[in-house]
Amino acid sequence: MAVEAFDTDAVTAGAFDRGELTLEIAPGKIVSVCGFLKYDQKFVRLSSVTAVDRYPSEPRFEVVYHLHSVEHKQRVRLKCRVYGADPAIESVTSVWRGANWYEREVFDLFGINFLNHPDLRRIMMPDDWQGHPLRKDYPVTGHRI
Amino acid sequence: MSDQAIPEVSAAVAEEAPQSGPRRMVLNMGPQHPSTHGVLRLLLELDGETIMKCQPDIGYLHTGIEKEFEQKNYQQDVTLTDRVDYLAPLSNNLGWCLATEKLLGLEIPPQAQWMRVMLTELTRIQSHLVWLGTHAIDIGAMSVFLYCFREREDILRIFEMFSGQRMMTSYFRIGGLALEPPRGWQHRVKKFIDAFPGKVDEYESLLTNNRIWTGRTKGVGFISLEDMLDLGVTGPMLRAAGLKIDARKDEPYTSYEKFDFEVPTKTENDVFARYQVRVEEMRQSARIVKQALEGMPEGPWKADAPHVVLPDREKMKTQMEALIYHFKIVTEGFRVPEGEVYQVVESPRGELAYYVVSDGTAKPYRVHMRTPSFGNLQCTPTMIAGSLIADVIASIGSEDFVLGDTDR
Numbered sequence: 066m067a068v069e070a071f072d073t074d075a076v077t078a079g080a081f082d083r084g085e086l087t088l089e090i091a092p093g094k095i096v097s098v099c100g101f102l103k104y105d106q107k108f109v110r111l112s113s114v115t116a117v118d119r120y121p122s123e124p125r126f127e128v129v130y131h132l133h134s135v136e137h138k139q140r141v142r143l144k145c146r147v148y149g150a151d152p153a154i155e156s157v158t159s160v161w162r163g164a165n166w167y168e169r170e171v172f173d174l175f176g177i178n179f180l181n182h183p184d185l186r187r188i189m190m191p192d193d194w195q196g197h198p199l200r201k202d203y204p205v206t207g208h209r210i
Numbered sequence: 211m212s213d214q215a216i217p218e219v220s221a222a223v224a225e226e227a228p229q230s231g232p233r234r235m236v237l238n239m240g241p242q243h244p245s246t247h248g249v250l251r252l253l254l255e256l257d258g259e260t261i262m263k264c265q266p267d268i269g270y271l272h273t274g275i276e277k278e279f280e281q282k283n284y285q286q287d288v289t290l291t292d293r294v295d296y297l298a299p300l301s302n303n304l305g306w307c308l309a310t311e312k313l314l315g316l317e318i319p320p321q322a323q324w325m326r327v328m329l330t331e332l333t334r335i336q337s338h339l340v341w342l343g344t345h346a347i348d349i350g351a352m353s354v355f356l357y358c359f360r361e362r363e364d365i366l367r368i369f370e371m372f373s374g375q376r377m378m379t380s381y382f383r384i385g386g387l388a389l390e391p392p393r394g395w396q397h398r399v400k401k402f403i404d405a406f407p408g409k410v411d412e413y414e415s416l417l418t419n420n421r422i423w424t425g426r427t428k429g430v431g432f433i434s435l436e437d438m439l440d441l442g443v444t445g446p447m448l449r450a451a452g453l454k455i456d457a458r459k460d461e462p463y464t465s466y467e468k469f470d471f472e473v474p475t476k477t478e479n480d481v482f483a484r485y486q487v488r489v490e491e492m493r494q495s496a497r498i499v500k501q502a503l504e505g506m507p508e509g510p511w512k513a514d515a516p517h518v519v520l521p522d523r524e525k526m527k528t529q530m531e532a533l534i535y536h537f538k539i540v541t542e543g544f545r546v547p548e549g550e551v552y553q554v555v556e557s558p559r560g561e562l563a564y565y566v567v568s569d570g571t572a573k574p575y576r577v578h579m580r581t582p583s584f585g586n587l588q589c590t591p592t593m594i595a596g597s598l599i600a601d602v603i604a605s606i607g608s609e610d611f612v613l614g615d616t617d618r
Binding site: 082083085087109110111112113115117118129131135138140142161162163165166167174187188189190191198199203205 | 268269272274276277278281312313315439440441442453455460461549550551552554561563565567575576578580584585588617618
């Protein structure tokens, strides 16, 4: 795969399952890998950014990026594993401006910080909300006392 | 309108937070503004009549539906997907069912696939009709709304005939359809689809050469193709900018490759071009429905997978195994193999994708909906920066977002 030729340390694992390609990327390399995929491999669209909470195992969070190449009609999934204590990852807004809201959503609902994000605020929940609802240790029902 | 030259506003500046100043005024639009089609709040910074900055504020309809998905089993989740984009319930049903079926590795019989194609295309027509009617009202053409809703009512009646529900249909289930197609459906669909192209001509005769309509829409709401791709816009908006992108053609699902239809594109990239693209899409969808109607294969309407699909009522009364399967599916659902899929379908608004992570149990571990409205709405600040306040309504209307789809 071309990403390995670009940066040998970037890809930590990969899988091809049910016709979909997943690449696990070292969290520190995500911006350079995304830039490479966008400008050299024509993955011009960032389809979505989301996260999966693997509580209680560590690294707790998977930040998942779905890229789409309009020209080659291909899709690729990038995955970065982030530890649960003070989770943070570099923002890809410098590569796609459209990552802005997606990362805000992940920040809001999972509590993952995106470094160098231009406008990191809650997007779905009220500004004074406590906790991050899509975490697995966040209750589904109940009242705050 | 003012005679002053419109100041140049760069896209990057437009996305910062609006602030009042000596000549600047911050105007709050929404959340309950009628033309925002839901509850969207826009903070606009104005210099006279010109928009300098815009900041959309969303989340008023956030219902935590992705969390809810994790609490129910796969078949129960079908009913949640209707509620996300309530103008295109069957497109959402389809996305969810296809994603789960991909995880299960389930084969769907041809009749169910064709029925799915036919009903999702009727959904597309229905959704575009609501868009056209409400968009025309926003701009000031009242009568189009009445015409559009007349045909929409026919489609909703067809949905009711199939599923018993007008809007929250949940008609597609994992493994096929919820119910056997009702007796006489061909007649109803045929009656509608034979008359429909003439009705589209009627809408066009009201709008396409209408001087007020063209004056309000031509050259309005321009945003470059590069900006749109960068900001995550999909669907008819990209097609109105000349990019031939359509998941039905590019990544065919549920046997779309067997249908003959065009993907309409325009290059003007303004509100009028988006209107033309959507009107043409309605005609193309009508073509697909007609083909589905004429070539509908015979055979079963649900997959042969007893551990997933509920057995027929008759079998339950006569066969012990069927009764056991029924009991197991209803009480504990079915287990879905471990894995993750990203299933893309073309909803009326653009790219709709379901990202489903399964951990091998009967409930999904994580579901993320990549909804078209969320991506489309994100381009608003760039699109309306530098335009006049009167054009804001036309511009955001042309994005065709549904706030339930945006906030989830």
